[in-house]
Amino acid sequence: MADETESVSLRPPEGSIVDTRYWHLLDDGRVQCDVCPRACKLHDGQRGLCFVRGAEAGRIKLFSYGRSSGFCIDPIEKKPLNHFLPGTSVLSFGTAGCNLACKFCLSPDTLVATTRGMRRIAELFESCAEKISQHGGGIGLPGSLHAWTRGGKQARVAKVFAHRYSGELLSLQAACCPPILLTPNHKVFAALWSDLEDVRSIAAAELTTDHYLVIPREQAGNGIRIDAAGTLDTGAALLVNVRRVEQTLYQGPVYNLEIDDPDHSYLAPFVAVSNCQNWDMSKSREMDTLADRASPEELADAADRLGCASVAFTYNDPVVFMEYAIDTARACRARGIRSVAVTAGYMCAEPRAEFYRHMDAANVDLKAFTERFYYKVCGGALAPVLETLEYLKRETTVWFEITTLLIPGENDSDDELDRLTRWIADRLGPDVPLHFTAFHPDWKMLDKPRTPSATLTRARHIALANGLRYVYTGNVHDREGGSTYCPHCHTRLIERDWYELGEWKLTDTGGCRRCGAAIPGVFAGPPGDWGTRRLGVRLAARVETAR
Numbered sequence: 121m122a123d124e125t126e127s128v129s130l131r132p133p134e135g136s137i138v139d140t141r142y143w144h145l146l147d148d149g150r151v152q153c154d155v156c157p158r159a160c161k162l163h164d165g166q167r168g169l170c171f172v173r174g175a176e177a178g179r180i181k182l183f184s185y186g187r188s189s190g191f192c193i194d195p196i197e198k199k200p201l202n203h204f205l206p207g208t209s210v211l212s213f214g215t216a217g218c219n220l221a222c223k224f225c226l227s228p229d230t231l232v233a234t235t236r237g238m239r240r241i242a243e244l245f246e247s248c249a250e251k252i253s254q255h256g257g258g259i260g261l262p263g264s265l266h267a268w269t270r271g272g273k274q275a276r277v278a279k280v281f282a283h284r285y286s287g288e289l290l291s292l293q294a295a296c297c298p299p300i301l302l303t304p305n306h307k308v309f310a311a312l313w314s315d316l317e318d319v320r321s322i323a324a325a326e327l328t329t330d331h332y333l334v335i336p337r338e339q340a341g342n343g344i345r346i347d348a349a350g351t352l353d354t355g356a357a358l359l360v361n362v363r364r365v366e367q368t369l370y371q372g373p374v375y376n377l378e379i380d381d382p383d384h385s386y387l388a389p390f391v392a393v394s395n396c397q398n399w400d401m402s403k404s405r406e407m408d409t410l411a412d413r414a415s416p417e418e419l420a421d422a423a424d425r426l427g428c429a430s431v432a433f434t435y436n437d438p439v440v441f442m443e444y445a446i447d448t449a450r451a452c453r454a455r456g457i458r459s460v461a462v463t464a465g466y467m468c469a470e471p472r473a474e475f476y477r478h479m480d481a482a483n484v485d486l487k488a489f490t491e492r493f494y495y496k497v498c499g500g501a502l503a504p505v506l507e508t509l510e511y512l513k514r515e516t517t518v519w520f521e522i523t524t525l526l527i528p529g530e531n532d533s534d535d536e537l538d539r540l541t542r543w544i545a546d547r548l549g550p551d552v553p554l555h556f557t558a559f560h561p562d563w564k565m566l567d568k569p570r571t572p573s574a575t576l577t578r579a580r581h582i583a584l585a586n587g588l589r590y591v592y593t594g595n596v597h598d599r600e601g602g603s604t605y606c607p608h609c610h611t612r613l614i615e616r617d618w619y620e621l622g623e624w625k626l627t628d629t630g631g632c633r634r635c636g637a638a639i640p641g642v643f644a645g646p647p648g649d650w651g652t653r654r655l656g657v658r659l660a661a662r663v664e665t666a667r
């Protein structure tokens with residue numbers, strides 16, 4: 121993986137950089153990170169594929185300690201965990217970085233509003249007189265190119281990034297705009313219907329039909345007349361409703377721009393999108409969005425104060441920021457608050473053992489049951505994920521559940537689902553809960569979800585037939601598939617509709633009230649009453665204004 125790295129000059133605040141333990145020196149002078157199977161081999165000044173770890177002074181350091189992309193209180197069912205303190209609230213947060221090849225770019229045909237008119241982003245790269253080649257792509261230096269920002273200003277395009285990509289793209293469709301094809305983590309400027317003045321930079325994957333995208337009025341020079349029908353006019357900008365977000369798989373080049381403007385925005389083609397955030401050199405911009413700062417103690421205190429039963433390391437995989445997650449879990453444990461890892465399970469044995477000593481629960485994303493899928497869609501491998509699952513079962517007391525996001529035609533065949541669920545039953549036992557979720561967790565599309573409910577139900581039936589006792593359908597209204605049943609007397613013990621709890625027929629220690637059978641999981645008294653709410657919270661001073 122040595123060539124999937126890049127030198128960077130941007131340096132986060134000093135307190136964010138900490139030494140790490142899992143690395144070793146190589147004969148050629150490089151240093152290898154041993155946290156995940158990517159095994160990035162780095163020269164000083166280079167970052168690993170996850171970008172938040174990198175080599176400095178002959179050792180691997182973490183560059184995102186104590187920094188977060190934001191905090192939210194969620195129902196624990198949203199992680200998803202159905203057998204872990206049901207009904208309670210969890211303080212969720214993430215940092216930046218991903219070790220499964222997350223990308224932050226736009227498709228080649230995306231039009232960008234430049235001062236020379238609408239131009240394809242691929243053409244902007246091709247037309248750069250000077251290009252710096254990198255493995256898998258390059259950086260173009262365009263000279264005198266200028267683009268329009270969301271503030272209506274002209275700003276210099278400092279760089280055009282290109283790299284190869286294999287994975288999901290989202291087609292973002294808003295009223296009166298052509299669709300934009302972009303990677304799920306690419307950020308666009310949007311506001312929620314409930315507070316249209318609060319425009320933020322939001323990952324495409326988090327957009328719902330409650331969001332409105334921003335079209336600045338000032339697009340002089342584009343020669344484009346925007347039809348304002350169906351938009352909300354705020355004076356400086358038009359707000360257009362997100363109509364649909366659809367997923368597609370893609371292999372090929374993707375692109376992004378670095379804009380020389382404090383706002384870090386440009387228009388694609390009319391709506392405001394965030395400055396470059398691709399995974400290599402420009403991914404340093406993702407670090408810019410780590411605007412909230414909180415020490416482990418502050419986080420644990422906040423969870424305590426806000427009445428959360430647990431803290432979840434989520435949004436991005438805590439594997440890559442394990443030092444921060446572990447210190448936070450320690451601080452939480454001292455206050456009686458549990459810690460939850462939401463992870464893809466892509467981790468090496470030694471750091472994995474240390475990491476899970478501090479976790480109380482985990483939801484592991486088992487993306488598919490073929491190496492082909494892992495290689496093609498995530499650029500990773502299946503075997504290490506299965507090892508993590510077996511490790512959790514055999515060598516820890518961590519409560520864990522598994523999630524498989526079903527993508528039609530990719531990982532939802534009867535044969536694959538049969539093999540996946542047989543493996544779980546054989547190697548992990550029948551009591552590990554399995555969630556089949558519809559693509560994508562947070563989307564509220566106007567038409568049917570991309571994954572039909574029938575697919576989730578079919579998958580659930582296959583898993584039940586293979587002996588799994590707790591199989592759930594997720595992100596759909598499906599009382600039968602979302603509820604927990606006693607495997608002995610078949611009483612419905614916990615009724616769920618999406619994240620909402622209904623009927624409750626468990627004892628305080630998790631036994632069936634009818635037949636007394638013990639239900640596996642972590643149960644402590646009656647269910648919590650957090651409900652389905654999602655509440656954004658601000659814990660500490662911002663380190664900079666990124667939204």
Ligand code: SF4
Binds near residue numbers: 167168170
């Ligand atoms: S955590 Fe994984 S992706 Fe990140 S630097 Fe280490 S080996 Fe590379």
